[in-house]
Amino acid sequence: MTTEVLHYAAFTTAEGGGNPAGVVLDATGLDDATMLTIAQDVGYSETAFLSVGATDEGTTRADVRYFSPVAEVAFCGHATVATAVAFAERHGPGRLALSTAAGDVAVSTRSEAGRLVATVSSPPTHTRPVDPDVLTGALAALCWTAADLDPVHPPHVAFAGNYHLVLGVRSRETLAALAYDFTALEALMAREGWTTAHLFWAEDEVTFHVRNPFPPGGVVEDPATGAAAAAFGGYLRDLHLVSTPTRVTIHQGHDMGRPSELLVDVTADDPSVAVTGRAAAIPA
Structure with missing residues (x-):
């Protein structure tokens, strides 16, 4: 068959x-x-x-x-x-x-x-701070320093079915220039049980530009990651970084030539996060 x-x-x-x-x-x-x-x-x-x-x-x-x-x-x-x-x-x-x-x-x-x-x-989502030693290893693998990080959005590990490292940076340029050590990040993520690294820059309180390395899947970068978007919505809610209810827009994939848009709806009283998007058949 x-x-x-x-x-x-x-x-x-x-x-x-x-x-x-x-x-x-x-x-x-x-x-x-x-x-x-x-x-x-x-x-x-x-x-x-x-x-x-x-x-x-x-x-x-x-x-x-x-x-x-x-x-x-x-x-x-x-x-x-x-x-x-x-x-x-x-x-x-x-x-x-x-x-x-x-x-x-x-x-x-x-x-x-x-x-x-x-x-x-x-x-249901939940989130926790990244252990400082683990964060040091992640920054080394990403070829970033602590000075690159966004002070408004603390480094966390967020969950929405899988665990994701969540790191914000100060500038769009830093995100666009991402060139990480695949082997080092793959080993760290395997040890920590993370599925992707959700790396972002905040355009404003509800608009984010995102890149998602996915070494555990053998993929350098994911152009749109719904599970990570849901985990990120839970992170924003739990840390009171957005007012609720609200809709967050995530732009992903632009830096790899596959533009994607994910709409994330966050409410105060629902442990889940809703992620909305379109899909289309890929021509043969």
Whole structure:
């Protein structure tokens, strides 16, 4: 039996933008080794594998697993957006109740201005300061110094299904010039259990420019990272760096030629964070 693998770009703002993801809408019967092999053949940072269950009162329940070309990932935001849009194109907009390795995730799809849009509600978020010795190692791997860091946004490790290093810098130029030591950062992230490093510059209180190194997935940089965006939203809320409720706009991928936009909605009384974006099929 041949497994159909769809190719979508999530969080797109223009043709050629967004983060590519593989999508398998029927992963029934696929074992771990097969899913990893498919993810390796696809070659994107993640491929999502959906196993659909029952539909009840307009909500479709499904299990989903995510594989990078290297290993399984507990949760992936951009592949979830891609999967939701691909599913909605075939079955109509609606709600998905997804069971992931990181917990239950609710997704809704709708049409806006003739384009399908998906909103993903993340697993509950939390955040903690980075250990000083670990921060020193991270700065060395990133080829930055403490003087490069934004004093308004303290270095943290934030969680929304996966753990992400969160570091803000003082200038857009520092972010744009990023040239990090892949091997050193890969070793540090493996030791600390981080999935990506969420590196950002604040244009204003609710607008951020972001780069996301992803060595654990064998990827130098992710052009759009939904799970990290959700974790970052939780970080901003927990540290009272934004008023709630609010919508945060994240611009990512511009420095690597794949412009992406992620919309992050943060409320005071919900431990989850909602991340919204578009997705489009990648032409063969």
